[in-house]
Amino acid sequence: YCRNNRPVLKPESTVDVDLHLHVTHVAFNQREQTMTVHGHMYMSWFDELLHWDPKDYDGATVTNVKKWQVWMPDVRVSNSINGIYSVHDISRNSHITVNTWSRDGKTYDMAKVETYPTFSMKVGCLMDFSEYPYDEHVCAVRIFTPKKMRQVKLNVYRNLAPTMFLSWTNETIEKQKSTSGDFTIYKTSNNISYYRFGEKDNGAPITGNGVAKTWSIYNMFVFYKRHSASYFVTIALPLLSSTTISLLTLLIKDIQFATILNVVTFIIHTLFISEFINVCPVSVYMVPRA
Numbered sequence: 001y002c003r004n005n006r007p008v009l010k011p012e013s014t015v016d017v018d019l020h021l022h023v024t025h026v027a028f029n030q031r032e033q034t035m036t037v038h039g040h041m042y043m044s045w046f047d048e049l050l051h052w053d054p055k056d057y058d059g060a061t062v063t064n065v066k067k068w069q070v071w072m073p074d075v076r077v078s079n080s081i082n083g084i085y086s087v088h089d090i091s092r093n094s095h096i097t098v099n100t101w102s103r104d105g106k107t108y109d110m111a112k113v114e115t116y117p118t119f120s121m122k123v124g125c126l127m128d129f130s131e132y133p134y135d136e137h138v139c140a141v142r143i144f145t146p147k148k149m150r151q152v153k154l155n156v157y158r159n160l161a162p163t164m165f166l167s168w169t170n171e172t173i174e175k176q177k178s179t180s181g182d183f184t185i186y187k188t189s190n191n192i193s194y195y196r197f198g199e200k201d202n203g204a205p206i207t208g209n210g211v212a213k214t215w216s217i218y219n220m221f222v223f224y225k226r227h228s229a230s231y232f233v234t235i236a237l238p239l240l241s242s243t244t245i246s247l248l249t250l251l252i253k254d255i256q257f258a259t260i261l262n263v264v265t266f267i268i269h270t271l272f273i274s275e276f277i278n279v280c281p282v283s284v285y286m287v288p289r290a
Contacts, residue, residue, distance in 0.1 A: 006151060007047035007071045007113075014150060014211075017045045017073045019143065019218045020157035021119075021190070023164040026180045026222065028125075028139075030281045034081060035139040035222065036122045041090060042157060043073065043115050050111040051100045065096045070113060072096070073152055078142040078217065079123045091117040129281045132288035133235070136225040137183075143218040144195070149205065154192060154216040162188045162220050179227050187223040192216055235276060242268045 006015055023039040050070060054061050077089045094117035102108045125139035145152045164185065166178065178185045194201045196214035205214045245265045252258040280288060 001049055001070075003069065003071050005049075005071065007045070007049045009048045012150075013048075015045055015073070015152045016155055017043055017075075017145070017152060018155050018157040019043055019075075020160055021141075021162040021220050023162060023166070023188070025166060026164075026185060028181055028183050028224070030127065030129075030182070033125050033127050034122055035125050035141075036120070037141060037222075038120050039118070040116050041075075041119050043075070043117075044157070045073065045113055046101065047071065047098075047111045047113050048109070050098060050113070051108050053108050054100060062097060062099045065098055067092060067094055067096055067115070070096055070098065072115065073145050074147070075143050075145050075154075077121050077123065078144045079140070081122050081124055089121045090119045093117070127281070128285055130286040130288060132280055133226050133228040133231045136223070138221055138223050140222075141220045143220075144215055146215075148212060149194070149214045149216050150208075150212045152216075154218045156190055156192060156218070162190055164188055180224075182226055183224040184227045185222060185224045188221065189223075190218065190220045193219055235279070238268075238272050242272060 008015060020042040021039060022042065023037055025036075025038040027036040028034075029036070047070065075090060076085060076087075078084055080086050080089050082088060094115050097114045099112045099114070100108045101110045101112045103110065121141055123139065123141050125137065127135075127137050129135050143154070145154060164178070166180070191202070192204075193216075194204060194214050195217055196205065196210065200217075205211045242265055245261065245268070249258045249261050249265070252261065
C-alpha cells in the first residue's frame with residue numbers, strides 16, 4: 001500500500017469524495033469585506049486497496065489509523081485570502097476511520113474511509129451596503145482539489161445542506177444563536193460547480209475529454225442580513241430629535257436664545273454625522289438612503 005497512489009484498482013477510475021461542512025463560528029469584517037468560518041469538515045471515500053475479512057480479525061470491521069498511513073484527498077480553498085494553495089485553512093491533523101466494505105454482501109473488497117478535520121477559512125466577500133441598514137449579502141466558501149475530475153471528484157454528502165451550530169445551549173437547532181456581530185445568518189446552502197477551459201460552469205461535463213479537463217468545486221453559501229434592531233434608537237431617534245429642535249428655533253422670538261439653541265443643535269448634528277460615518281461602511285456602490 002502506497003499512500004501517494006490514488007486508492008483505485010483501475011487507473012481510469014475516479015475517486016468520489018463526499019463533503020459536508022459543520023460550522024461552529026462565523027465572523028464578518030465589513031471594512032475588509034471578508035468572512036471567517038470555523039468548524040469541522042466531514043469527508044468520506046472508498047479505498048479499493050484497503051480492506052480485510054472480519055473473520056480473520058475476531059469480527060473487527062472498523063479501525064482507526066493515522067493520517068499519514070492512508071491516501072487522503074488534498075482539498076484547498078480556492079477563494080482563501082491566504083492564497084489558493086494555502087495549507088493552513090484545513091487542518092491536516094485528524095484521525096482516520098476505516099471500515100472494511102463488501103459490495104455484494106459476501107466478499108470484502110474495499111474500505112470506506114472517513115475523516116473529520118477542523119477548518120478555519122477566511123475568504124473574500126463582495127458586500128453592497130447601498131440598502132444600509134437593511135442590506136443583505138451572500139458569501140461563498142469554495143473548496144477544490146488540484147486533481148482533475150478524472151482522478152478525484154467532489155460531491156455533496158447525501159445532498160445535505162451545511163449545518164450550523166453557533167452556541168452551546170440546550171435550545172433546539174431552530175432556536176440556536178444565528179447572529180454574528182452586526183449580522184444575522186438566515187440561510188446556508190451548497191452545490192457543486194465545475195471549472196474548465198479557464199471558466200466556471202455549473203453544468204457537469206458529459207464527455208470523457210471534458211472530465212479530463214475539468215475540476216469540481218464544492219461551494220458553501222452563507223446568506224446574511226444586517227441585524228438592525230437598534231437602528232431607531234441609535235440613528236433614527238437622534239436624527240428626528242435634532243431636526244425637531246432645529247425647526248423649533250424658528251418659533252422662538254428671542255434671537256439670543258434661538259442662536260444659542262442653533263449652536264447647540266449644530267454641535268449635535270456634527271456629533272451625529274461623525275458617529276454615523278463611523279457606523280456606516282465606507283465601501284458602497286451607492287450612497288445609502290439612510
